[in-house]
Amino acid sequence: MTARLVLGIESSCDETAAAVVDASGLVLSDVIASQHAVHGPFGGIVPELASRAHVENLVPVLEGALSAVPGGLGAIDAIAVTAGPGLNGALLVGLSAAKAMAWARGLPLVAVDHLDAHLHAIFLQRGPVREAVPEFPFVALLASGGHTALYRVDGPGRRALLGQTRDDAAGEAFDKTAKLLGLGYPGGPRIDALAATGDASRVPLPRPMAQKGSLELSFSGLKTAVARWVEEHGVPEGAALADVAAAVQAAIVESLVKKSIAACEQENVPRLVLAGGVAANRGLRARAAELAARRRIALFVPPPRSCTDNAAMIAWCGFAQLAEGRLAGPELAPYSRSADVVRGKIRRPRPPRSAP
Numbered sequence: 001m002t003a004r005l006v007l008g009i010e011s012s013c014d015e016t017a018a019a020v021v022d023a024s025g026l027v028l029s030d031v032i033a034s035q036h037a038v039h040g041p042f043g044g045i046v047p048e049l050a051s052r053a054h055v056e057n058l059v060p061v062l063e064g065a066l067s068a069v070p071g072g073l074g075a076i077d078a079i080a081v082t083a084g085p086g087l088n089g090a091l092l093v094g095l096s097a098a099k100a101m102a103w104a105r106g107l108p109l110v111a112v113d114h115l116d117a118h119l120h121a122i123f124l125q126r127g128p129v130r131e132a133v134p135e136f137p138f139v140a141l142l143a144s145g146g147h148t149a150l151y152r153v154d155g156p157g158r159r160a161l162l163g164q165t166r167d168d169a170a171g172e173a174f175d176k177t178a179k180l181l182g183l184g185y186p187g188g189p190r191i192d193a194l195a196a197t198g199d200a201s202r203v204p205l206p207r208p209m210a211q212k213g214s215l216e217l218s219f220s221g222l223k224t225a226v227a228r229w230v231e232e233h234g235v236p237e238g239a240a241l242a243d244v245a246a247a248v249q250a251a252i253v254e255s256l257v258k259k260s261i262a263a264c265e266q267e268n269v270p271r272l273v274l275a276g277g278v279a280a281n282r283g284l285r286a287r288a289a290e291l292a293a294r295r296r297i298a299l300f301v302p303p304p305r306s307c308t309d310n311a312a313m314i315a316w317c318g319f320a321q322l323a324e325g326r327l328a329g330p331e332l333a334p335y336s337r338s339a340d341v342v343r344g345k346i347r348r349p350r351p352p353r354s355a356p
């Protein structure tokens with residue numbers, strides 16, 4: 001079926017979000033209630049608190065997203081909701097609301113994979129200027145709080161895993177080292193801000209998995225190195241804190257960018273897309289731009305609001321599935337992990353369908 005407007009709902013982790021997107025990818029409304037204040041004191045996400053906060057936030061978030069669109073819910077043609085991967089209790093809140101609204105209004109329901117949504121967020125248009133979008137296939141780095149992986153994306157919802165982290169996700173590395181430095185949760189944006197004034201060369205840290213020939217990543221060694229540094233020198237302050245933040249960011253960014261470029265070369269695909277919350281990092285964006293230009297790879301980076309969790313990317317993924325008639329029913333259940341992301345094991349990707 002074709003749809004004009006899709007309502008997206010996202011509740012997989014610590015953001016309750018709803019958005020309305022049109023068939024061209026234009027974001028008509030995009031409302032997010034962040035739970036950072038809820039989880040901050042714990043230094044990480046507490047699943048039970050996340051579920052409860054979703055219950056409290058979802059109705060006002062939905063009202064906000066729908067009231068910004070002429071006709072409100074009456075103008076919506078379909079509902080797309082994150083089914084996984086994520087926290088089960090958190091996902092259930094969004095799924096239940098989506099099912100109830102779809103049933104009450106007789107609207108089609110679509111189950112969206114959160115990772116696919118990040119990989120396609122580059123197609124969202126926020127504002128009157130049409131940004132350039134990549135052709136398929138493209139290579140995508142998805143770096144978020146729960147996942148860090150490289151994919152070849154052959155078409156809407158068609159991804160092949162090329163490599164992934166063996167241990168921590170890049171966002172987790174930012175968050176865990178920020179915690180060691182006393183910066184609170186989430187650490188990524190705080191390290192990003194501090195790194196701008198720091199000098200990375202003053203604090204030597206390991207560059208994880210920098211060896212050639214592998215698209216695997218690893219960040220747990222970096223966290224250990226920062227823990228040792230703090231043990232030896234104490235928690236830094238002022239300029240020293242900025243230097244450590246810059247060194248942490250440089251180490252994470254260098255391995256992400258090098259592996260992303262290597263993935264483009266391995267696949268012979270000169271198009272790279274950055275996705276996920278860590279793609280909001282200014283150091284990553286700048287270094288990726290520099291190396292991609294040097295290797296003649298076209299780089300596509302969504303605006304920060306499309307990188308971090310949002311429901312507009314969920315709504316956008318709904319369109320492709322609606323067009324293919326892939327609808328969900330009342331039996332739709334959440335899932336906590338994606339089938340292709342099994343730690344330590346990578347499924348062999350299929351060859352690209354069209355030449356780059």
Ligand code: KG4
Binds near residue numbers: 013175278281309
């Ligand atoms: O994609 P996302 O919003 O949620 C997940 O699906 O996980 O990613 C959240 C992660 C957190 O680890 C957060 O610290 C990180 O993205 N992050 C950043 C920045 N903004 C968010 N990391 C580095 N620099 C940033 N500016």
Ligand code: ZN
Binds near residue numbers: 114276277309
């Ligand atoms: Zn996410």
